[in-house]
Amino acid sequence: MPRRIVVVGGGAAGMSAASAARRTDPEADITVLESGPFPSYGVCGLPYYLSGVVESAESLVAYPASEFRDRRRIDLRLEAPVESIDLAGGVVVETGGDRHRYDALVVALGAAPIVPPIPGADDPRVVVVRRLEDAIELRSRLDGVSSAAIVGAGYVGLEMAESLHARGIDVTVVDRLPRVMTTVDPVVADLVEAEVRRHCRLLLDAALESIEPAGSGGVAAPGLRLTCGEQTLDVDLAVLALGVRPSTALVPSLQALPNGALLVDERMRTSDPRVFAAGDCIAVHHRVLDGPAYVPLGPAANKTGRTAGTVAAGGDARFGGVVGTAVVKVFDLTVAHTGLTLEEARGRGMPAEATDVTAKSRAKYYPGAEPILVRLVHEPGGRLLGAQMAGRDGVAQRIDVIATALQARMGVGDLLGLDLAYAPPYSPVYDPLIQAAQAVRVKERA
Amino acid sequence: MPRRIVVVGGGAAGMSAASAARRTDPEADITVLESGPFPSYGVCGLPYYLSGVVESAESLVAYPASEFRDRRRIDLRLEAPVESIDLAGGVVVETGGDRHRYDALVVALGAAPIVPPIPGADDPRVVVVRRLEDAIELRSRLDGVSSAAIVGAGYVGLEMAESLHARGIDVTVVDRLPRVMTTVDPVVADLVEAEVRRHCRLLLDAALESIEPAGSGGVAAPGLRLTCGEQTLDVDLAVLALGVRPSTALVPSLQALPNGALLVDERMRTSDPRVFAAGDCIAVHHRVLDGPAYVPLGPAANKTGRTAGTVAAGGDARFGGVVGTAVVKVFDLTVAHTGLTLEEARGRGMPAEATDVTAKSRAKYYPGAEPILVRLVHEPGGRLLGAQMAGRDGVAQRIDVIATALQARMGVGDLLGLDLAYAPPYSPVYDPLIQAAQAVRVKERA
Numbered sequence: 001m002p003r004r005i006v007v008v009g010g011g012a013a014g015m016s017a018a019s020a021a022r023r024t025d026p027e028a029d030i031t032v033l034e035s036g037p038f039p040s041y042g043v044c045g046l047p048y049y050l051s052g053v054v055e056s057a058e059s060l061v062a063y064p065a066s067e068f069r070d071r072r073r074i075d076l077r078l079e080a081p082v083e084s085i086d087l088a089g090g091v092v093v094e095t096g097g098d099r100h101r102y103d104a105l106v107v108a109l110g111a112a113p114i115v116p117p118i119p120g121a122d123d124p125r126v127v128v129v130r131r132l133e134d135a136i137e138l139r140s141r142l143d144g145v146s147s148a149a150i151v152g153a154g155y156v157g158l159e160m161a162e163s164l165h166a167r168g169i170d171v172t173v174v175d176r177l178p179r180v181m182t183t184v185d186p187v188v189a190d191l192v193e194a195e196v197r198r199h200c201r202l203l204l205d206a207a208l209e210s211i212e213p214a215g216s217g218g219v220a221a222p223g224l225r226l227t228c229g230e231q232t233l234d235v236d237l238a239v240l241a242l243g244v245r246p247s248t249a250l251v252p253s254l255q256a257l258p259n260g261a262l263l264v265d266e267r268m269r270t271s272d273p274r275v276f277a278a279g280d281c282i283a284v285h286h287r288v289l290d291g292p293a294y295v296p297l298g299p300a301a302n303k304t305g306r307t308a309g310t311v312a313a314g315g316d317a318r319f320g321g322v323v324g325t326a327v328v329k330v331f332d333l334t335v336a337h338t339g340l341t342l343e344e345a346r347g348r349g350m351p352a353e354a355t356d357v358t359a360k361s362r363a364k365y366y367p368g369a370e371p372i373l374v375r376l377v378h379e380p381g382g383r384l385l386g387a388q389m390a391g392r393d394g395v396a397q398r399i400d401v402i403a404t405a406l407q408a409r410m411g412v413g414d415l416l417g418l419d420l421a422y423a424p425p426y427s428p429v430y431d432p433l434i435q436a437a438q439a440v441r442v443k444e445r446a
Numbered sequence: 447m448p449r450r451i452v453v454v455g456g457g458a459a460g461m462s463a464a465s466a467a468r469r470t471d472p473e474a475d476i477t478v479l480e481s482g483p484f485p486s487y488g489v490c491g492l493p494y495y496l497s498g499v500v501e502s503a504e505s506l507v508a509y510p511a512s513e514f515r516d517r518r519r520i521d522l523r524l525e526a527p528v529e530s531i532d533l534a535g536g537v538v539v540e541t542g543g544d545r546h547r548y549d550a551l552v553v554a555l556g557a558a559p560i561v562p563p564i565p566g567a568d569d570p571r572v573v574v575v576r577r578l579e580d581a582i583e584l585r586s587r588l589d590g591v592s593s594a595a596i597v598g599a600g601y602v603g604l605e606m607a608e609s610l611h612a613r614g615i616d617v618t619v620v621d622r623l624p625r626v627m628t629t630v631d632p633v634v635a636d637l638v639e640a641e642v643r644r645h646c647r648l649l650l651d652a653a654l655e656s657i658e659p660a661g662s663g664g665v666a667a668p669g670l671r672l673t674c675g676e677q678t679l680d681v682d683l684a685v686l687a688l689g690v691r692p693s694t695a696l697v698p699s700l701q702a703l704p705n706g707a708l709l710v711d712e713r714m715r716t717s718d719p720r721v722f723a724a725g726d727c728i729a730v731h732h733r734v735l736d737g738p739a740y741v742p743l744g745p746a747a748n749k750t751g752r753t754a755g756t757v758a759a760g761g762d763a764r765f766g767g768v769v770g771t772a773v774v775k776v777f778d779l780t781v782a783h784t785g786l787t788l789e790e791a792r793g794r795g796m797p798a799e800a801t802d803v804t805a806k807s808r809a810k811y812y813p814g815a816e817p818i819l820v821r822l823v824h825e826p827g828g829r830l831l832g833a834q835m836a837g838r839d840g841v842a843q844r845i846d847v848i849a850t851a852l853q854a855r856m857g858v859g860d861l862l863g864l865d866l867a868y869a870p871p872y873s874p875v876y877d878p879l880i881q882a883a884q885a886v887r888v889k890e891r892a
Contacts, residue, residue, distance in 0.1 A: 012875070042811065044809070045809060045811055048812060048870055053812070054811045059811040060811055299866065299876070299877075300865070320863040321863075321865075322865040325865045325866060326868075327867035327868065327869045327872055329871045334872070336867050365491055365505040365506055366491070366494060394842075396840075396873065397843030397844050397847065398846070399867050400843070400866045400867055400877075401846045401850050403865050404854070405850055405854070407856075408851070408856060408860075410850075417853065418850055418853060419733075419746070419768040419769045419770070419771045419784070419853065420846045420849060421773035421842055422745045422772075422773065423490060423842070424490050426780070426843070427773075427842065429458070429488070429490075429744045429745055429748055430745070
């Protein structure tokens with residue numbers, strides 16, 4: 001009898017799992033149940049599809065369904081939401097009826113946007129952008145939108161702000177906190193805030209309390225009125241970007257973090273021996289914290305999917321975890337971070353310090369040289385905990401050097417010795433990262 | 447009595463040494479003897495000054511002489527060539543007379559371009575570009591130049607080709623070898639060659655034999671005629687870019703590699719206990735070869751200078767070596783490498799293999815995504831030996847990830863687990879480096 005593998009969720013993690021399972025076991029019966037109309041696509045590309053930087057929705061889809069169905073012989077079922085999962089019986093029940101018995105189950109249900117329980121959140125002009133179908137629907141009606149509020153100034157909110165601004169829409173970003181992007185420390189967030197304010201209005205310390213039709217008070221143009229503390233905001237559209245939570249309500253008995261993110265080992269095994277999990281519904285091992293953390297990002301979704309599928313199909317694979325690396329484009333600024341912020345490290349009781357330098361991205365005399373703010377987060381003895389960077393040039397791959405150093409457990413002293421590539425169009429002779437490590441050294445000696 | 451430190455050579459290494467010595471010992475007498483008119487400047491910027499990308503020669507000079515003389519209290523003597531060094535007596539003799547007794551000597555004499563012993567090499571229209579004064583003189587007469595030969599298709603020759611081409615000069619690059627850039631393997635050099643041919647003529651397998659005035663054969667316009675094997679080439683100017691050799695003729699008794707590069711330990715101590723050396727005149731420790739190698743590049747010149755100066759002044763510092771990282775801009779292509787090439791590794795008897803992938807620099811749907819060729823050089827068991835890359839986008843800092851991995855002695859398997867930054871404008875979800883590591887894995891399993 002061939003092994004029966006069922007994958008619930010056909011996003012990046014689910015399709016990676018199904019494909020890896022096929023490579024591992026050419027004989028297995030592999031079924032994927034995806035609630036939406038598209039298999040695996042680039043969720044991170046949605047803002048660029050909305051803005052028009054990416055022309056067609058199809059280009060975001062990694063492979064057509066036929067690739068999975070015909071070439072990889074995966075029974076990919078689209079628009080096939082799951083109603084229940086019977087872990088004891090080993091059965092997944094599709095909404096509407098079909099039952100799928102499994103020898104191994106991969107839970108790849110992803111995450112869903114948080115929608116606050118406030119009046120008016122169900123207005124059709126209040127949207128979230130998580131799925132490709134959301135983005136297609138929204139783009140189709142952007143021509144009628146001249147003003148929009150983005151609720152939430154995290155990285156998704158800021159990408160959406162850039163995206164709608166690029167469509168000529170008057171954008172206001174609203175956040176209940178006094179700052180943008182809590183994934184970086186305030187000194188870096190300040191640069192991000194300044195960049196946002198160059199293009200959009202930004203209301204901070206402004207918690208969204210209610211949304212109501214703006215016409216209801218006698219105003220002629222139909223719109224939305226957002227009430228955020230003392231302030232009101234009249235717009236045509238509101239985009240909620242308040243973060244996501246793991247979609248794990250179907251498997252409540254599996255061990256999970258308090259937010260619902262499933263706990264898995266390095267082979268993506270859950271607390272049920274027949275069940276694996278991957279992608280945005282799991283907690284991953286964080287190498288710097290040396291424990292599980294919820295950091296739902298694309299690369300780990302793909303890698304954990306591949307690992308889960310391989311192991312579910314009887315192969316061996318491991319996922320060593322993340323160090324917490326991310327990069328985001330906020331208008332013309334690139335913001336990147338890896339490891340822990342100073343706030344995170346101190347919040348966990350670590351004796352952390354931060355050292356900041358601003359250095360040029362290229363030789364100072366070379367055109368296009370731009371300042372990069374580099375923050376290193378470290379312990380007094382030189383243990384490296386993380387880094388953050390912001391700048392208009394040369395940021396994205398520089399953070400990867402620190403991500404690599406963190407994985408290798410290098411200290412700040414090791415950074416000083418890095419043999420980094422130098423040529424005037426690409427770097428100063430002392431790379432910004434080395435300048436940052438030198439600043440730590442100078443501080444230690446003072 | 448204050449310590450007397452003499453530094454011969456006022457380039458990047460020498461001025462770094464003098465400055466580090468001052469920081470280490472505020473009381474020392476520090477003298478720098480520099481043969482040319484400028485202290486430390488960006489040698490690597492010379493092609494960009496020649497092309498006009500960098501407007502002024504002054505912008506290449508890191509600090510004015512007054513910074514060293516007044517603020518750092520260094521007796522910086524410009525246009526002060528050294529005639530001899532008496533290691534036994536501990537005295538440096540300036541050409542013309544002044545004698546400088548030292549307690550510690552830092553040899554930072556740099557390197558000089560190789561000029562082949564062929565007829566005509568002394569013609570004033572045959573130039574090398576090594577010093578800022580060379581570049582200033584050459585730029586002043588480029589208006590009268592409509593055609594030029596670059597002899598040598600290594601990275602300096604190719605930078606010069608780009609530079610002169612940018613001035614509207616008709617450029618021919620000549621090399622005695624059948625290929626360009628021997629610092630990368632042929633598969634990468636082929637991409638470089640194609641890029642050069644998009645802009646210049648390229649004559650390979652063409653050893654320069656003689657240079658003669660082109661007017662001598664009855665031709666009216668005064669010019670140069672280069673004879674390269676069977677071929678002749680008539681140009682207004684010839685630039686020799688045949689590499690450099692260490693300028694260590696003044697210290698023949700110090701231990702050195704056969705090419706004259708001084709051997710030093712990690713504190714930059716030479717075989718003479720009072721003598722330190724730094725910069726382009728030394729061999730540095732190559733971490734991948736685990737031995738000395740001659741790789742004269744800017745970052746190591748600065749770092750070894752700083753180390754030598756610190757130790758010469760009684761402090762402690764170490765330079766751990768290089769992994770052989772370099773990047774060069776060749777017209778619109780960026781070419782980078784670190785560690786060993788396949789040719790180098792096999793030449794040393796290592797059981798090396800190479801794995802090549804071509805991957806996009808950004809998400810495939812994001813504008814500006816360009817292919818990057820990534821070659822990983824590795825041993826069968828997964829030991830990483832080096833990498834090479836070429837592409838039009840996102841190459842320069844990606845090589846630094848591999849440089850960091852080499853320093854950390856990571857294997858190919860560790861690369862698979864790297865948590866690299868992902869966002870569509872900067873990377874595909876599986877970074878090109880990870881795709882390359884995946885290709886190694888696939889090959890191993892085949």
